[in-house]
Amino acid sequence: MSKFNLRTLLLLGLMLAAGYGLWQGYHSSGPIMSASVSENGAFAITAHKDQKLILWDLKKHRRKIISRNANIYSAYFIKQQPTFLWQGLDNVVTAQSVNGEVQKAFELDKPTYGHFMTQDLNTYYYSDIGWGIFRRSEDGSTETLKATDGRAFFGYHKLLNLSMDDSEQLMVSAGSGEPKGFEPPYYRSLQDVLDQGAEYRYLYSVALWNIEARKPTAKLDGNSSKTHATLSPDGQWVVSADEAGIGLFWNTNQPDMKHRLSSYHSGVYLDDSPYETGDLRNWDDSGLIEASAGLHTFTIALAFIHNSEYYLRFGNNSHMAALFKTGSPWPVKYFDLGESPKLVTYGSQYSRNTAIATSPEAGILAMGHQSTGGISVYQFDPDQLTLERIWVVE
């Protein structure tokens, strides 16, 4: 072969490689930052670090890039609707059906750091960089439920996690937990927080809100540091866990009564135990099941996986998830989510706890990966109590 032909071939090869690289770059995506699963479990919407918004068909195992300019924290499926919500980098919020039909669009004055919308698409709630909470009505007017506070998101490197029940009566917010205060007068009540900063500016801890009344009804204390909390679909339970390994739950009818979740090896910490710190008698391990290796109590997120009955707790730097049943402190079962590809639960990525999403009605769990743009999807079986990985895109 002549020297000329060789050179041409080489050039062609290089061009092909470059073209493939460009094509790959165009179609691949950064790690998932936020995710949401449709109530029927058929779709997931994900927003990625490179601003792509992807709709995943979980039945047909297909994906479609909806936008390349999406707010990375804006992927959200509206409850009981085949409609997802997202925000563009131009701050326009769009409610869009899975078949592409735009059902609602409006412009916000700021990027959202977590949001949701009522099923009738009339009322929109969102958080901002300063962990404010705002309510936008159908007429476009906005009111502040919780005042924004500087750049709290950067401070904790975590979103103010928001969740709402199916009846759209209750909301839970969770930012940074407030461990038990000192004895009075040091302890901060809801009123004290309000006195410290207007419009509950400093309400970082887990809080239960009455959406209709547009104000918090209970400050749910006991967590520490970066805290995730979520509300059961029926609005009966709030479950929380945090960076310090504290897991708690409350019945929303008795928000003053805090219950502790069991750790995986030590059991339930007894708050009122008369013994000194470190005494084994401070722990009740009577209901513990045999632990699996790789369980970590430092928690990234929790998510309901079967209606309001079962939920999963995801540990930091762990590929294990613990199954809990509402109303009980004891773990029911441990699931190995798979070591490869590494999940978003690795690397203390509390700011990406929104990359873990479920449909409690369909028993579907979708999770992002640690450093690549893929997704892992799991199916929960409430009868067999199994969690099977049904689809992995690396």
Added chain:
Amino acid sequence: MTPASNLPFSPSSAPLGAHGAPICAHETANVRLQRSDNLRRPKAFINAGTIKDESGHVATVALQDGTEHTPDNAEAIFTQLVTGNARWHWPEEPEGEHLIGFDTVSEQRRFAPGHYLDEGVDLTVIQGERKARVIHLPPPVIISLREPAPASGDLLTDEQLDYFRENGNNALIYIHGYNVSHGEWGRFLNRQDSQKHYGGHGPGPRTAWHPNKATVWQDTEALSEFTASPLEDDDVNGTGAHSWAIHMEYQLNRAAGFDGKDWMPYSRIINISWPGDTGSTDFMQAELNAMTSGRRLAPLLLQLADAGIAINLISHSLGARVALTALNIVGTIGRSNLVDHLFLWQPAVADNALTNNNSRDVHPLGLGVFPSAHSAARKIVVLHSRGDGILGPENADDRAWWQKALHHIQPLAMTAWTLAKADAPMDEILGKLHGAYNKKWWCFPSFLDNGFGPAIEKLYKDYLPLTFEAGKTAHPQRSAYVPEAVKKTVQANWDRLEKDILAEADALWQPCIDCLRNGERPPDYTLLAPLNHRASVSLQIAKDYVFRLKKLAVNGWFPEQSPRPALGYVGFDEVANEEATAFDKFIFESLNDGKFIPANQSKWLFIHSGMKTPTQELFEEIYQREIMQNRLLANSKFGRY
């Protein structure tokens, strides 16, 4: 002269006299100055300075003899001043009591410290008497634990105690870290006499300073506008512990709401200066010094607590060992919840240092944990960062690199020596050693004085040799024939040392307990200095210590175990992991209880000493949010904020 005026002179603005007479009539009047601090408490004049009146006459004043802070002593009356414009110059005595306010009936003026020094304070002498209140900052508080001092020298004076009592009834104590010299205060720039460079024709460039010590933070960059070349921060904001004091106090005030202009709410903190500057890598000696200092700090905590003053503690780096020693001691004597919050900022102590269980200690001499420290604080906030290049990284790759280096000591030593000599901030030098903290027990290169050998041999210099290879302790592998005479000498030295150590333990056991119960400074252990973090050392503990020491000596002062990773780097990740071998139930429980609070700063703090001149992000998120807003202002107090 106003720009609109065409006159070649400036007309007098002085009021006319009682009968409409101009000032040439030399009508005279008095100026009565009342001195107070920013709590509006009377402060005695030591030197009331001078007033230069409109005629050019410079008046001084004869003061009362008393130095007590009574209203009479706090008053200075200047007489025979010509009415009209005048200037008051005050020499800032006592030192550090900067002028921040000048209030008359009609006007409240506020100054940044030092700003009036150039021109003095202008005032108008009115007929009859001009009354004014001159307001000063209280002096800074530095407790130096560097030199031997009587026990009272480690405590606050009655005056200082009163200040903290009246300034919100709380005190914040800051303890600096490793390798910080005592240093000195900064200075105030004399802007009038400083000159920029004006090309070839003007006066030569000159930087002039006022003789007064500056004990508060100043914006070096902004001041450099007045000088020919950029100013050094050390000149303006001091050096060593003084510089840390200035920076931390200012940032904490700012975080609490101080606007940088009105200094009236500005609160002084208590700064602890301790001898952690033992050379770039003599970490063990610095640890011993930290414990001796912590022992001296304990009575100060008791003094504040007994006065009913709320205490909050912030320590940086190895300052954590000073703080934890003091708390361990007061915790041992049953003074629980003495301190509201202990903030351990980038603590250079083991990640299990807060356990209550001595058996968890992996330190070969038993100084790694502080089993009673937890009980002396209501809450302990651990600010840690994986971005800290001094305290980490604790990863296998890094260790492997250093382990490989063991076989190539010479090239490594050369690199380390070059770094140590480099004209660069200490953080940078230590940072280049890829996590200096993790090498703190290493015994090479010996000329860098790291590891156990140098500090122990200094401590027991009267008992050497304690090994068969004195002077070559860094190389235990060089075994060779040891003459019988040397063996006998070593054995005799050990016998003598053991006897003296046990005697010291026996002699100080009860005095330590008695002193602490009375809130007095306990005696220091000398031979048992590595156990100075204990309130007292029983005979049994002393015997155990000797056993550990011998074991270490047999191994050429080389420990069998690696140190635990630094708490300031890993936080509680390992000790609170139920499946880890290092799992500590007590720490796990204290986290569950909300007593220990981790605050991960990995996203903002990338430099070990980054909090001294914080980025806006670090300032907002740690100073403002984590320390002030969420903790001190919510659950405790800081000054009068």
